[in-house]
Amino acid sequence: METTETTSLEDSLRRAAIDRSVKGPVLFLFANAALWLLAATVLGLVSSVKLYAPEFLDSDWTWFLNYARVQPAHMNALIYGWAMQAGLGTMIWLMARRTGQELKGASTVIIATIFWNIAVTLGLLSILFHGSTSMQWLEFPKYLWPIFTISFLMIATRLVGMFARAHKEGEGFMITSWYILGACFWFPWIYLTANLFLHCFGSSLNGASAAGINAWYVNTLILLFFVPVGLGACYYYLPKITGQPIYSSQLASLGFWGLAFLGGWTGIQKYMGGPLPAWMPAIGGAVMILLLVPAGIVALNFHISTEGRHGLIETSPTLRFVFVGSFCYLALSAVGALLGTFWTGSLLQFTYAEYGFHILAIYGFFSMTMFGAIYYIVPRLSGCEWLSARLIRSHFWFSVYGTAALVVCMLLGGLAQGASINAPGNWNLPFVGSIINARGYLIGRTVAWVFILWSNAWFFIHLVLMVLGLGRRSVAPTLLHHEESHAPATA
Amino acid sequence: MTSLRKFVIGIGISFGLPWLLLIVVPAISAQKLTTLSYDKERDGMEGAYPGKGIYRQGQLIYAKEGCTQCHTQMIRPGFAGILDPWKKGWGSDQAETPAQPIRPSTQRDYMFEPYAYLGVQRNGPDLTNAGYRLADKSRLEIHEHLYSPQAVNKWSIMPGFRHLYKVQPIQAAGSPKALKLPAAFAPEKGYEVVPTAEAEELVNYLLSLKKDAPIPGEVVADTAAKK
8 A cells, every 4th residue: 555655656746747847848839829720710710701702801901811812821820830839739748748758958849949930920921921832731931841840850859759768768659659759750751752842853843743742741741740649649638538548459559550551642632633643643542541441440449448438528628629539530531531532522622622621630630639638738737727617618619619610511612612613504604603602601611710719719818828827726627517526636 | 679660660661652652753753754746647737745834934923822722723534523624715725615625634734834733722713724715815804804803703702913913193195004994993083003014924824824735646636637
């Protein structure tokens, strides 16, 4: 009995030391990320209105707010401003916890974050006021990619270092650290490949190959950065909060290697029927279908692991967000497969459906998982509890309804748009049909962004108060119901 | 360290394979594409395919303005319900009923440009062959469309690119380049709208978009007879 108590005290002290070492960088990353999320949401709202009312905010001095500039600014703020920074913060904390290592060189991480944010700011201003490169998700001016690469590597090398140190001490492989370690390798590889090919060897490339590399970058960034980081977080929080271990490590490993082997092949199906050799989009589409296998394996593993404890989503904010996120992984695999096959893809190609897929991946899956992680991590680092269960609840519901409405509107809107473009009766008509068909869904897109804006504005305020240490001083975590009861110390 | 090494090797192989086979090798082999020449006997025409490329200086404006967000430049083959080859005006033949469907785009069509702006979405019409479509419009009309799309099509959701144009006081008889705009879109009295150099470059680019030349060896007899 005595030994257990000493160990648990030692454990707590060790955990506290680890948390202290990551506090500065992780909170800094989260606060910046939440600010960019707010910016991305406002830009998303403006660009959604532009699609049915181009005269909105169209005075002479707001010339830079047209759809062609706001839309890429919106996506880039969402990806590089919010998603990647929230991901990096979560990666640092998870890796430190999982490996039991303190973060060495926290100031390096903070410096890297500062440079990252300067680069995002410059990039967005450049898209709005100077113009974009018109390469999807790489619209930032080309002089910025070295800054992003170096900043990422400055952080990733810390994570790899932690992993290697733990490994020397004989700690075994854990699925969460696999996914995070994988993301540390994959992102620089993907990002460098795309930027070197498009910006450095660009002039000697065939134009169509370059466009294919861009499409590959977009899909691979989702599948081999956002998916692994999100799943890494799911694999940590689901067993942690339900108190049940992951059902099968074989299934977990199968899901991981399935993704690793398949993830790099997709993307070019965006240009199916296009100028690239037909096997390239064909293999992309086929692999999108094959990817349903690792997704199904992961979902099955999650389901069995949490069986019987699903009721905990009533009280735990983290579990709630992570649940929705892990469900969206299955949904995004299904939508990805639909967009990738020629049978349905030819109808949905070049329509709003692609935007729906991206939002499902980056918001429905990744961001929801990151929200869950943030609700868990921040109280442990800032030393205070979330101020209000009501704010968390409304953040959750407005996000869920907003994202669901957005994704459904964009998929149906894409279908309406694609059907009109391909309707034989429209062969000689001007382009008005697809515009009128999709209008209702585009208004839905605006309403959805209003919902998401409402939820994110409160999330931002709540998070900033927490980071400033102005949260609730209490030993009991903020749970969504039964606040009076002495619930176990899991939030 | 065996197991960490194994992990890194596993990542290297699993991702290196698609990286090499899908990205690096095809990109290098596509660089080796050369122009083909028509055979007078077989094709009934002479010259090289593809002919001259696009107007690169204007393409930079096209990219900068983000036109690719809504305009594609890629004709898909006509099967599985795709209508691209039969869209009126999307090919070289602007007739009401073209003699033959528009041909799908090939990799060679883009060999003179470092990056093919195939497009993100198709919220507006495809521009692969916009050069043919715009040929029967005057430059002035194209400028008017870019300046205020709603003046041309009331239902259009295209943004007006007014920042590529200059509003200036009318001097003497006015500039010959001044846009003729409907009252609702015109500047105040005594002023006129003229295109900047950037707008002119953009129009030059749009007029250079002609990717519908027949492929050597696949020239349809009908075209051959006409030429």
